[in-house]
Amino acid sequence: MVRHTLEYSKEEHNTSSQLLPRNHPHHHQHNPRTPMYPSPPPPPHPFPAILPLIGQMGSFSHPSASLSEPLDLYLHGYVSSRIMNLSSSSTSISSGPKGLPVCICASKVDGLVLSLTPYSHNYNYRSAILFGHATLVEDADEKMWAMELITNSVVPDRWRHTRVPPLKAEIQSTRILKVTIESGSAKIREGVPEDSAADMQDTDTDGIWTGVLPLYEQYGEPVAGPYNKVQEVPEHVRVYGEESSRGNREYAVGAARKSAPVKIKERDEDE
Numbered sequence: 001m002v003r004h005t006l007e008y009s010k011e012e013h014n015t016s017s018q019l020l021p022r023n024h025p026h027h028h029q030h031n032p033r034t035p036m037y038p039s040p041p042p043p044p045h046p047f048p049a050i051l052p053l054i055g056q057m058g059s060f061s062h063p064s065a066s067l068s069e070p071l072d073l074y075l076h077g078y079v080s081s082r083i084m085n086l087s088s089s090s091t092s093i094s095s096g097p098k099g100l101p102v103c104i105c106a107s108k109v110d111g112l113v114l115s116l117t118p119y120s121h122n123y124n125y126r127s128a129i130l131f132g133h134a135t136l137v138e139d140a141d142e143k144m145w146a147m148e149l150i151t152n153s154v155v156p157d158r159w160r161h162t163r164v165p166p167l168k169a170e171i172q173s174t175r176i177l178k179v180t181i182e183s184g185s186a187k188i189r190e191g192v193p194e195d196s197a198a199d200m201q202d203t204d205t206d207g208i209w210t211g212v213l214p215l216y217e218q219y220g221e222p223v224a225g226p227y228n229k230v231q232e233v234p235e236h237v238r239v240y241g242e243e244s245s246r247g248n249r250e251y252a253v254g255a256a257r258k259s260a261p262v263k264i265k266e267r268d269e270d271e
Contacts (some may be wrong), residue, residue, distance in 0.1 A: 013155035038104045038134070038179075053077055053177075056153040060142045065178045073104060073130060073179040074146040076138070078258075099133030102179060110252045112213040115193035122193075124212060124255045127187035130179070137176040146176045167181060190255040206229045212256035 035052040055075040059065040111124035137143045147166065151159045166174075193210045217240035221232045 016087070016129060036073070036104050036106050038075060038102045038177075040102050040134075051077075054150055054151050058146070058149045060145055063145075069151075071181070073132065073181060074150060075104075075134075075177040075179065076150045077175055077177065078173065099135040099180065102134045104130045104132070104179065107214050110190070111215050111256045112187075112191050113191075113214065113233055114208055116195045116199045116208050120193065120195055122189060124189050124191070124252070126186075126188050128184060130181050130184040132179040132181040132183075134177045134179045137178050143171070143176050146178070147171075147174065150176075155237060155240050161234060161236060169213070175240075191258040192256070214249070214252035214256045216252035218245045218248070256260075 036055040037050050037052055039048045039050045053075045055073055057071040057073055058066070059069070059071050062069070065071060087114060105128065107125060107127035109123050109125050113122040115121055137146055144165065148159045151162070192212060195210070199205055222237055222241065224233075225228075
């Protein structure tokens with residue numbers, strides 16, 4: 001089972017109590033095409049806010065950096081949104097990292113795991129949480145680079161198939177948050193149902209169906225917009241839809257057929 005192995009130092013906020021091998025921090029969990037959910041600190045409101053935003057991992061100083069290297073998270077939002085205002089007015093402790101402390105999560109469900117008992121029902125899933133400090137991108141070149149990065153995260157190569165560069169008013173209405181990652185944690189569940197030996201040997205459970213219902217995104221036939229004047233669907237749109245649908249299905253079905261994960265308890269450092 002291939003996983004990226006970029007590790008963060010373990011702190012109280014990013015240490016999972018789950019057993020391995022589900023607990024593997026890595027950046028690619030924040031690079032699927034799913035919304036990111038950043039949550040800033042609650043003051044002055046009584047509850048934390050959780051906001052869906054489009055985002056992508058990347059490095060402006062090292063654009064060719066791979067997912068196994070240190071990356072920043074760029075988030076796209078409207079100029080007056082709450083998290084943008086908080087980031088703009090954030091004043092970190094002088095001795096600490098610059099920016100607004102945020103926690104960002106992303107997840108994807110790949111299957112419904114149906115077992116013999118309610119206790120052991122589960123999902124096949126991929127999830128990750130990142131902890132970092134968010135600052136507004138003020139540099140014009142970095143902001144334009146981040147806008148292209150995020151646009152191409154919607155559909156690859158989309159940026160050059162749009163009306164670019166953006167108008168000055170569009171750039172002024174858009175804010176980009178750059179989250180410098182301090183730590184993170186990820187969990188993956190793949191495999192068939194897990195039941196106790198006693199339940200599997202109990203003849204009373206012989207009539208209970210067990211297995212995994214794979215869950216994956218399938219892109220439908222593109223639907224042209226009301227003012228679209230292009231007769232044929234562009235290749236970059238068509239190919240992305242076909243390849244992503246096929247890849248999503250292969251991953252979910254493959255995860256559903258894997259052997260039950262071996263639970264390996266993480267060793268304490270003093271053992």
